[in-house]
Amino acid sequence: QVQVVESGGGMVQPGGSLRLSCAASGLNLDASYIGWFRQAPGKERGVVSCIGASDRIGRYRDSVRGRFTVSVDKAKNTVFLELNSLKPAAPAVSHCATAPGAGLFCRFAPRSYDLWGQGPPVAVSS
Numbered sequence: 001q002v003q004v005v006e007s008g009g010g011m012v013q014p015g016g017s018l019r020l021s022c023a024a025s026g027l028n029l030d031a032s033y034i035g036w037f038r039q040a041p042g043k044e045r046g047v048v049s050c051i052g053a054s055d056r057i058g059r060y061r062d063s064v065r066g067r068f069t070v071s072v073d074k075a076k077n078t079v080f081l082e083l084n085s086l087k088p089a090a091p092a093v094s095h096c097a098t099a100p101g102a103g104l105f106c107r108f109a110p111r112s113y114d115l116w117g118q119g120p121p122v123a124v125s126s
Contacts, residue, residue, distance in 0.1 A: 002026035002115060004034075004096050009120025014088050018122065022079040022096030027115075029053065029072055032098045033106035034079045035113055036070065038122075040092040048094070049081060050106030059106060086124045095119035 004027070008020040022034060035050035049060045049070045058070040069082040079096060097113035107113075 002100060004098055004115060004117040006094065006096050006117045006120050009094055009122045011091075011123045011125060012086055013126050014086060014124055016086050016124070018083045018086065020081040020083065020094055020096075020120070020122075022081070022117065024077050024079070024098070027077070027098065027100060029074065029077055029079065031104070032100050033102075033104065034070075034072075035097050035106055035108075035110075036079075036081045037095045037097060037110060038092045039095065039119075040090055043092075045095070045110050047108040047110070050108065051079060052106045053104040055105070059108070061108070083122075088126070089122075089124045091121050091123040093119035094122045 005023050033053045036048040037045050038048050039045040051058045051070045067085045071080050095116050097116045099113045
C-alpha cells in the first residue's frame with residue numbers, strides 16, 4: 001500500500017522550532033516529489049515547501065524561505081521539514097503529499113498531488 005504518514009506536529013512558542021517527518025511506504029522517493037502544505041480551519045490549503053525527486057532541490061514559499069528547510073533521508077525513505085523561528089499562527093494541519101509517477105520536479109499547486117497524509121496539527125502560540 002502506497003502511503004505517506006506525517007509526524008512531529010504540536011504546539012510551540014513563537015521563535016521556537018519543530019521538525020515534521022513524512023514517512024513514505026510503498027513509494028520510491030527517487031521517483032516522486034514531496035510537498036508540504038498547511039491548512040487552517042476554513043482556509044484553503046497552501047504550499048509551504050516541496051522537494052524534487054531527482055534534484056533534491058527544496059523550494060519554499062516566500063514567507064518561510066530562510067527559516068524552513070526540507071530534506072530527504074533516503075535510508076529512512078522519509079522527508080523532513082525543519083521549521084525554525086516560528087511566528088505566531090493559529091492551529092493548522094500540516095500535510096505532506098506526493099504524486100507517484102507524476103514527474104521529478106516538485107510543484108506548488110495542491111492539484112499536482114494526489115496522495116495525501118492525514119497531517120499533524122501545528123500551532124505557534126505563547
